[in-house]
Amino acid sequence: MMEWGSWSAFWSMGGNGLFVWGSYAVTFLCVAVELVLVIRRRRDTVRRLLRLRRAAPTGTGARRTTEEIFE
């Protein structure tokens, strides 16, 4: 087990705390941004498609049937 002795030793990382925590902070930031973007992309896609459908409700019928999906 790793014995840190004190919390300040943990944050300091032997004097290189900025480099270590700077790495992990940016990592979690990137993960958070990616998750937000993925969730937003879905929400925006659904909204936009619903809006398009309302604008042209009758449509021209499905261009593809389920069988044609394999093409």
Added chain:
Amino acid sequence: MTTDIKDRSGQGKGLFRFSAPPVFYPLAGRLAPWFAGIAGVLTVIGLYIGFFVAPTDFQQGEVYRVIFIHVPAAWMSMFIYLIMAFWAAVGLVMNTRLSFMMTQALAPTGAIFCFLALWTGALWGKPTWGTYWVWDARLTSQLLLLFLYLGFIALTSAIEDSRRADRAGAIIALVGAINVPIIYFSVQWWNTLHQGASVSLTQAPSMATTMLWGMLVMALAAWAYTIAVALWRVRSIILERERHTDWVKAELDVQESRA
């Protein structure tokens, strides 16, 4: 050309069922939360090992702990690009649209891991080597990988026609994949500042066991995270590209009733 993967009723045979977007879409929706949960749990375990079990390094002190995110990010950036190339090849050969959608779903995550490998590497290099960056073979080829990822994303977003975008992206994925073994073997083929591999398939690891385990658990966490995000992202891509089909219209009905 594709009749051999369909059975008599027109449905895909065996696993090829899942190459149909209407079949894959709900499956991806059911699997994604599981992989997200696994990623979360593994991250907690991996970081615990990395910061509270793994000891101080005799050579680098505490700053080596960047390894628990740097190496998994670097591994994933290479692995994801190879998977992208695989799906691009499958798409070109089997003419399955979903394969190309998968390639595009993976790219942003790969790009982010590639950036993180470079960023964490730079922050690790300054206190150890004495510099944030050098143009040695390892770092240069990793930067090249980031350009390839960004080029892929920009190009596939720019081309309106999805079939042309798929094929243009496939070229970048397949040709760029050559860079991945270059990155991996760069520390053997050329004199580099970046050190050689601590973990390889052919040699015993040159890391203490607890350090190794922390790294491997974080790598698995990154892998599970990638799958979760790619599955979730491909669902949006599928809805967009298959929007004229009956099943998507039905799915939109469901979404609208929930809104």
Added chain:
Amino acid sequence: MKPRSKRLLLLGSAGALLIGAVALVLTAFQQNLVFFHTPSEVAEGKAPQERAFRIGGLVEEGSIMREDDGYTVRFAITDTAHVIPVTYRGSLPAMFQEGKGAVVQGILGEDGLFRATELLAKHDENYMPVEAQFALDQAHKAQQTVQY
């Protein structure tokens, strides 16, 4: 932004990135990605004569000396076959030690002294606890004693 302008911007970025990537590959391979030469290569005259280049190797044990001005450092870099003397002024990386790897950039003088303008520490791929290294050192010492 208009869809066409957006497409143009994306296409332009893609083009710029790909051109950058190709340029990177070409320039990198032009210099043969020789990040550093070994002391043996330098001794054999294979290193560039008039321009700056890098030497990579181990810092020879007992060779680090600080000059009287308190700022300049002299040491020797070796690959166990050949030794090159180096002089350097500047900050020392924390991991710069005797017996460990280093990479210096500079010019080789006619007197055979390498005047370095940049010094980087190079570490290997071994990671182990402090206690393990201590145990290894002890075992190494014990082995040496037995040989004599």
